[in-house]
Amino acid sequence: MYPQEFFFTRDHEWVKVEGEIATVGITDFAQKQLGDVVYIELPAIGTVLTVHQTVGAIESVKAVSDVFSPLSGEVLEVNSALNDSPELVNQDPHGQGWIVRLKVKNKEELNQLMTASEYEKYVESLEV
């Protein structure tokens, strides 16, 4: 259900690391909780983030949800397609709904995150 190569936070962000580059988004569980996404605030390219720092905000008709960075790093790329099509976050949260790409500072921070199966168990416990 959740991509095996991803890592996950308790705030429902996912991160995929390829070499020095980390791609970040929110999970399918998160997009379901949020409802129809209508607006996303993206950070500026070059922004230096520490782990847990707010990356941006995702808004539905009803609510605002902060996105927290799973890792420390520098923003290399943002998914500007989300400006015109915020619904991509709902439709393809693990793929086309990605939010930012970071240059990873310290890969050891991945040890703080959950694996796909750990995240699945975590989500199950929340749904009870």
Next chain:
Amino acid sequence: MKRTRFFEAHRHASAKFIEFFGWEMPLEYSGIMSEHLAVRERAGLFDVSHMGEIIIKGPDALAFVQYLTPNDASRLTPGQAQYTALTTPQGTFVDDMLVYCLDNDRYLLVVNAANTDKDYNWVLSQKAKFDVVIDNASDRTSQLALQGPRAQEILQPLTDLKLEEINSFCWLKGTIAGIDCLVSRTGYTGEDGFEIYTEAPDPIAIWDAIMEEGKKYDLLPVGLGARDSLRLEAKLMLYGNDIDETTTVLEADLKWIVKFKKGEFIGREALLRQLEAGLKRKIAGFELIDRGIARRHYPVYYRGEKVSEVTSGTFSPFLKKSIGLTYLPLEATEIGTEIEIGIREKKVKAKVIPTPFYKRAK
């Protein structure tokens, strides 16, 4: 949490529930966007049984309603209703509501769910000089709202009433799916539609019949999420957000429900004085110029100074832009005035625009 008599229908329709002032209510079913658009384009069915119903009965019923409210209830004949308020001596809101003339000596107040107990106690506290009996019918009354351009076509086959005979803000008693109801052409969405009241202990057949008949029109069940976005587009007030015991009826831009000439009512003095002195502030609608979404409690700046907070705000699903309401100094309520909304650490440009934001085409 309390549940309405339609709870099982919501579960069956896979509703996402939230707690709303002690009630377990559907927030959404298929999603706020699709539900909102369904009401504008076709029709939607709402369970609003959590709202309150207070019946005033007796020889002084009209006199009492006249005393409690700013609008002129003497203009109502049985079969009519009007939008009005319960006012404080300061001319501010205990609640906003509809009053239905059931009979010459019987009036029905339909009030917000959040205020039912407060309103009932308020009415009791004011009734000493009037020969009336107050009946809190909220627990035994269920209410549905069927709203949208297809509402009448969907409801007509299910009722013995001739719906085209019910004009706006009028009502008739009849049956729906064989169950006794009061049906009014009223609503909280800015669309044509009906509100359906019943005291039947088991009214689920009404919901099921409407949903079944509505299938060919793609009728959707609609939750509180879209109820809020729909009413905001239509610039209808939400108690607790846009109006409360600190805002006067005039400041809320509701002068049209104040009939000074009808006689004494609670708050008349204060409102008259405010009218004569001139308003210092008034509610205004705005849209964002730059990107973002304005939400309740975000600070509002005029000429660099914080003047108020957003009372209601959202991304409008139908208009596809960010809209909101706020109280502004009178001079700033002029259309086109630029203001700023504080969204997180930024000040986002906005401007005052005419309301309602959405008005259905005739």
